[in-house]
Each structure stands twice: as structure tokens, then as C-alpha cells.
Amino acid sequence: MSTHDTAPAHRSPLHDFLAPDSIAIVGASADPTKRGYKAMVGLIKGDYAGRIYPINPKVPEILGVPTCPTLDDVPGAVDLALICTPAATLPGLIAECGRKGVKGAVILAAGFRETGAEGAKLEQQVLDAARAGGVRIIGPNTSGMFNLHKKVNLLDLRNIKAGDIGFISQSGNMLLALVLEAEHNGHVGFSTYVGPGNQTDIGFNDYLRYLGEDERTRVATLYVEGFRDGQRFLQAAREITPLKPVVVYKSGATELGKKAASSHTGALAGSYAMTVDLLRQVGVTVVHHSDRILPVAEGLGLLQQARGKRVAVIADGGGQATITSDRLSEAGLELAPLSEATRKRLAAILLPQASLANPVDVAGSSDADPEVLARCMEIAAEDDSVDAVFLVGMFGGYHTRFAESLLGGEMRAAESMIELARRIDKPLVIYSLYAPVKPPALRRLHEAGLPVYASIEHAVRVLQALGERGAYLAHQHGQPLQPGVTPIEDMQAMFARAQNEGRDLYEFEAKALLRAHGVAVAEERVAHGADELAAVAAHFGNQALAMKVVSKDILHKSDAGGVMLNLVGEAALCAAYDRIMTRCRAYDPNADIRGVLVTPMARKGTEAIVGVVRDPIFGPVLMFGLGGIFVEILEDVAFRAIPLSRFDAESMVDQLKGRRILDGARGEAAVDKTALVDLLLKVSSIVSAYPQLSELDLNPVIAYADGYAVVDARVITNRAVVSG
Structure with a gap:
């Protein structure tokens, strides 16, 4: 199901080398333990149709492919170079790539900025050479890449299917985990994989744009340890998420970017929670458990979105119906309120003991006729209050659990579910306790594009992702971003004074900035000395007032005794002023105190x-x-x-x-x-x-x-x- 028909305005240059027609293996090797050998095997056994140029001056051929001593000796153009040589060789080799017109280079070597100052210097030399020669860099310190639809498999991974999940991962082991999980699943495949490594040149935002434009990718999936340019990534995600789902697993509750700030906000920002909120703001689906990456990516790739968060549950067991209700509630999803007409239709096909409230427990009605489940799903899906239908129980295993003769009924039920999914614009999600053994009916559902899960929790997370994506597309996409106000000259001058004096804004200046741009701020007066308090008292009359010290050196006024409350009249103001001055000078004898700020007490709220x-x-x-x-x-x-x-x-x-x-x-x-x-x-x-x-x-x-x-x-x- 397409969600948007507008492609990004500019085609990513990454297409030129992530789908290469020619590849040079720099450091190609005849040693089966070396990456330069494994890459050759992956290309040859994977039936790569492009040209392969192994670069090795010491042997005439590798795996039957003639070698070239250097890149300069390659007879044709090179789209992509896989460089398998040590870090110290890279500046010269990247310069050589530039002379040859190589469009992109995958750098496997480690030993760059992750090792310290000398490594950072070497990495900068590599980047300088790349920019001088017009070469884009993947890595360094990358696990490599593949494009299975192009039959480019530089990792020599076996038993991996071409499919529609694009994956960018800073962990090579996470790729292997997903590949093995996909192999067990049997139906999930990948389009493009890249390990971004140090992101010296190409960052997550660039890879996301590529996957967003790639017609072979239906869902972009990322394992992220750290962003180098979060602003550009958010902008890319804002453009791509309306086109296709984006799934991110952000590793670790890290404090990347957090600094020791003196404000409350500074202390809370830079957190993992902040990163998650910002990703969700631009339509990204964030998963918090690594074992949910592939299920959620698969579900979003197949089903794309739900129009809302109201779920109808059809269950053949009361216990699992209860568990499902708990998990749905925890995920912020709702049990759809089924209409009276829907309940009557369900009652007509179910046994009297069945529960017609949502979750619908068929209570044995399907034991001898599993097609009842498909009919219940159809009835629920046709209810306008339902956004998604969730089948929970033992479907697929009826012929094993009850009678072998039920296999035909299960297969017919599966076909009915497939037809229903094609006819309605609502996702159908299936959990079956028989999913691990892959019975025929479940295999048929999976082959037809209906996701089947062996975990209620995984299935609920998919339903949550579908609902969140639908809500984002319905409410956020296309909404204008709030433009900046027009700066006011007086406010600009106020900032300039503070900066020239090496200080932050005083509280009254900060409030003046807010007030100037329409923020509701209480009236206030600044008294620079005790002689100005009479005029302040006269202005406010009998109102209860608050008094606060004004000083660039006293950041936490209460800690210094620089705040007095509920003051009425001139006498009270004068006494409070003297007390604040005494306390604050004792707190910091060298503090630059400019007076006090007086404002009415705020009413309770x-x-x-x-x-x-x-x-x-x-x-x-x-x-x-x-x-x-x-x-x-x-x-x-x-x-x-x-x-x-x-x-x-x-x-x-x-x-x-x-x-x-x-x-x-x-x-x-x-x-x-x-x-x-x-x-x-x-x-x-x-x-x-x-x-x-x-x-x-x-x-x-x-x-x-x-x-x-x-x-x-x-x-x-x-x-x-x-x-x-």
C-alpha cells in the first residue's frame, strides 16, 4: 500500500555506487580467511553480473578472475571500490580512486579517530583526499555492504534472501542476528545493507535518503549508536517517513550531547528519551528491544499503517485474550467498541457461550470449523469503529491439535483471510502459538503478505507501530512549522549588551524578550536600590509581592536567600530588601548585585x-x-x-x-x-x-x-x- 506518491526532489548520489555495475577489490586475496577473498566469493557465487576487478600486484588471478596491479591498471570504469588494506594505506589509495574516477569507496580498516588523536588526523587526511578526488566514503571501520537485488554481496553472507527491508547498522553483529532471524522466518528479505562505520563522509541522513528513494525498499531500518548530524537526519526523516516507514533502534540510554548545564532543561536534555521523542516527532518508529527490530520492520513493510489505534481481537482462548488486552493497553492501543450490529452478526455464527465483547472469545466455536475465525475477522473488519484486526490463538494448528481432517478448513480460512486483506484497507495481524513450526495455513498467509507472529508482544508492537504511523500521517505530515518571529532591534541590542559583558540575560531582560513577542508575563519593577522601593510599593498598592535579587553571579536565587515572598507595603519591601542584600553578600561577597526584581505573587495553579x-x-x-x-x-x-x-x-x-x-x-x-x-x-x-x-x-x-x-x-x- 503506497502512502505517498511524491519522491524527494533530488536523487541521492549514493545510487551511483550502492548499485554498482563495476567493483574493484583493493587488497583482493587468495587467502580464504581474508575479506578480500570473501568479497570475491560473495560476488561470484551470488551471480553478480557486473565487472569485478581484483587489485593485487602479487598474483595473476583470484578465483579465476584476472588481477590488476593497481587501480590505474583497471581497463574500465569503476563504480565502487572495496578497500581491504590497512589504515595507513588509505590516503594514497583514496587519491588513486579519485584519479580513476571511482564514485564510492568502502573502507573496512579500523585505526582512525576511534583510536585517538593520531587516528583522527589520519581520518581527516583520508577525507581530504576523498573530497579532492570526488570520491564518497563508506566508513572507515565499516562491516561492508550488500545490495541483494543487484546481487552485490561483499560480506559473503549465505542463505540470505533479496527482499524489501533496507538496513543500515553500526553493528555488524546486529546484521548477522537479523540475517539469521530472517532465515528462520523464511519469508523476510533484505534490499540494501550498509555499515556506516565512522560516518566520516556519508551519514545516516544520506543513507536514509537513499533507502527512501530505492524502489526495492519498502521499509528503512536503522541500528544507531550515534548520530553525527542529528538535524540533517531529522530533516531527511521528515521527508522520507511520508513515503515509507522508517524503523530505528537507538542503542543504549546514552547521554550523547548532554552537557553539565546549570539550567533544569540542560540537565534533562541530551538523553536517550530526548532522542526518542525527536525521532518520533518526524514519523520514525522507535523500537526499544533488539528482538523486535525485524518483526516491526516486516509488519510495517507489509501493512504500512493503520488509520487509528482501535483494535478488534478475535481469540480462541480466554487466557491469551486477557494477555492480549493487557499488552494492547500498555501499548496505548484501544479495544475497539464493537457495534450492536457487529455483535449480532458474531452471535449468529458463534456458540452461545462465546464472548461477543472485544476481545471476542469464540469459546470453542472454531474447534470443529476453523473457518469461523476467518468469518469473525471479516465481521470485525467491516465495523467502522475498528482500525485493525488481531487474530490470537492456535490458528494453523487445528489439524494438529484436534483432527487432521481440519487442515482443509484451515487452508480455506487462510484463503479467506488473504482475500479479506486485499479487499479492506485495514491491517490484519496474526499471532499463533503454532507459528514456530510453520504449519501449511500459516505459511500460506505469510507467502501472501500477512504477517504471522510467534509472540503476542511482537504482534502488539507491530499494531502499535501501524497505529502510530497512521496517526502521524493523518495529523503531522503537511502541517506547517512555526516560523520565527521578526527580531526586534531593542531585543537584539539587549543580547549584545549581555554578550559584551560576558553574562546571561537578567531575569527582567529574559521576561522582556518574552513579553515583546506575546508571551504572558506578569508585570514587574526593578529597584536598583532601597531608595526606589517607595515608588514600587506605590505602584503595586496592596498586592502581595515577590522580591528576587538581580545578579549575574547568583544563578540559584533561593539557595542564596535571594527570594522573599508575600510582601505587602513599603515597609515590608524595605525589610525584605535589607535581608536579601545581607544574605546574598554572605553567600557571595564578590557578587555583582544590580538590585531586586519585584512582581505580584502568582495565584495558585x-x-x-x-x-x-x-x-x-x-x-x-x-x-x-x-x-x-x-x-x-x-x-x-x-x-x-x-x-x-x-x-x-x-x-x-x-x-x-x-x-x-x-x-x-x-x-x-x-x-x-x-x-x-x-x-x-x-x-x-x-x-x-x-x-x-x-x-x-x-x-x-x-x-x-x-x-x-x-x-x-x-x-x-x-x-x-x-x-x-
């Missing part, structure tokens, strides 16, 4: 936090969560890359585990979510317009039933960017 960091991998990232002092303890936060769409902002609010607090838990009024979404979009626009802003922390933001108020704001400046 629900605390939230909004933050921004400029992540070194993914660029500007926005965070939203429940705020106050618990944010770093609970870590119930959502992340999105800037700029945001409205769907991004709405989904951030809905993603929180504590969202019921926002909906009005324990009799409290529900907060104005629309106002919070508007705040997130405004912050996204401000960050897009001011590169001088490095980090931002709004904590707390008090959310009300009728809006919000930003109570505290901090902006960390980018000292490297000075406004002109």
Missing part, C-alpha cells in the same frame, strides 16, 4: 516547565513538563526539535504521564491547554529568531483554567554570537 537547549547533535530542542522542584526527579517531560508544528506542541502536552493533572485531577479545574500550546509555539518562534539564545528555562509556568503566567525566566546567552 498548576506548575509546568518550558525549556530550550541547543543540543550539539540535534540543534535547538524544546522541552515541556510538569514543573516546580520535582521536574528533575520525575523527569516526566516531552521533547521536540525546533521549529514546531501545532501538532508537535499539542502532542507534547498529551504525552506527559501526568497529563491527568492538567485535565483537573482531584476536583481541580482543568488548565487551558490551548494557551500552553500557544506558549510552546511562541517559544519555538522566539528561539528560531534569536541565535544569541543558547538555553531558556521558564520554571515555573503557572497554568490556569484561563491562561498561564511565566513566573520565573532564565535565558543563557550564546557567547559566540554577538548581534551586529
